[in-house]
Amino acid sequence: xxxxxxxxxxxxxxxxxxxxxxxxxxxxxxxxxxxxxxxxxxxxxxxxxxxxxxxxxxxxxxxxxxxxxxxxxxxxxxxxxxxxxxxxxxxxxxxxxxxxxxxxxxxxxxxxxxxxxxxxxxxxxxxxxxxxxxxxxxxxxxxxxxxxxxxxxxxxxxxxxxxxxxxxxxxxxxxxxxxxxxxxxxx
Numbered sequence: 001x002x003x004x005x006x007x008x009x010x011x012x013x014x015x016x017x018x019x020x021x022x023x024x025x026x027x028x029x030x031x032x033x034x035x036x037x038x039x040x041x042x043x044x045x046x047x048x049x050x051x052x053x054x055x056x057x058x059x060x061x062x063x064x065x066x067x068x069x070x071x072x073x074x075x076x077x078x079x080x081x082x083x084x085x086x087x088x089x090x091x092x093x094x095x096x097x098x099x100x101x102x103x104x105x106x107x108x109x110x111x112x113x114x115x116x117x118x119x120x121x122x123x124x125x126x127x128x129x130x131x132x133x134x135x136x137x138x139x140x141x142x143x144x145x146x147x148x149x150x151x152x153x154x155x156x157x158x159x160x161x162x163x164x165x166x167x168x169x170x171x172x173x174x175x176x177x178x179x180x181x182x183x184x185x186x187x
Contacts, residue, residue, distance in 0.1 A: 026056070026121035026133040028144040035148050036112040038067070043144075045123060046101035048131075053096040055124040056104065059089045063111040066090075070105035095126075110148050117146045 026045045033039045047053045060066050066087040069077055072094075080089035096102050111117070120134035120143050135141045 025142065026119075026123060026144060028058075028119040028121075028146060030146065032147045032149060033110050035110055035114060035150055037110050038107060039110050040105060040107050041146070043104040043106070043119070043121065044101055045096070045104070045121070047096045047098050047125075049125050049129065050098050051126040051129075052098065053102075053123055054126050055091060055093050055122075056102075057089060057091040057122040057124075058104075059120045060087060060108070061117055061119070063115070064117055065109040066106055067109065068107045072102065072104055075102065075104070114149045115147075117148060119144045119146070 025048075026043065029042045029044065030039075043056070043058055045053065045056050069079070069090065071077075072092065075092040075094035078091045078093070079087055080091065082088050090104075090106070092102075092104055094102070118134075120132070123131045123133065125131075131141055133141050134143045136143075137145065
């Protein structure tokens, strides 16, 4: 492979990996959901330290009604309710090694009005370090946010990032194919 082709290939790979590294925090998917719907949500949490994550906790905002959870192998679920029996939080205990992530699915009923849902999450590492994913969007530890809107409001940011990464990869592939061809031999 020629040097320009190798450089283009490395640039394409970096572009594809960039969105994953930018959003490597406790995130609830989807980023956009319809009002009033029974929605499957997935809390995705990576271990961002050199020690395992041992506990993940989420507090559910008052505007959503959580109705069920999926079992996650290797993790024990503790459901937190208020005096009226409403689910207000959940905590999972287990062990998530460095450079790994885990997903915790749950179903909730969305609010009937357009708006945003902030999902505060607490991540506890072996040794006791605690990270509160509850800050504003521009902080080092932002809370994940879901936008509730009729009609979905267009593509979420992750779809735009994926599309841009695909475009960059296709352009780089074109360069590789164009520059990587061996010269024609004089037969």
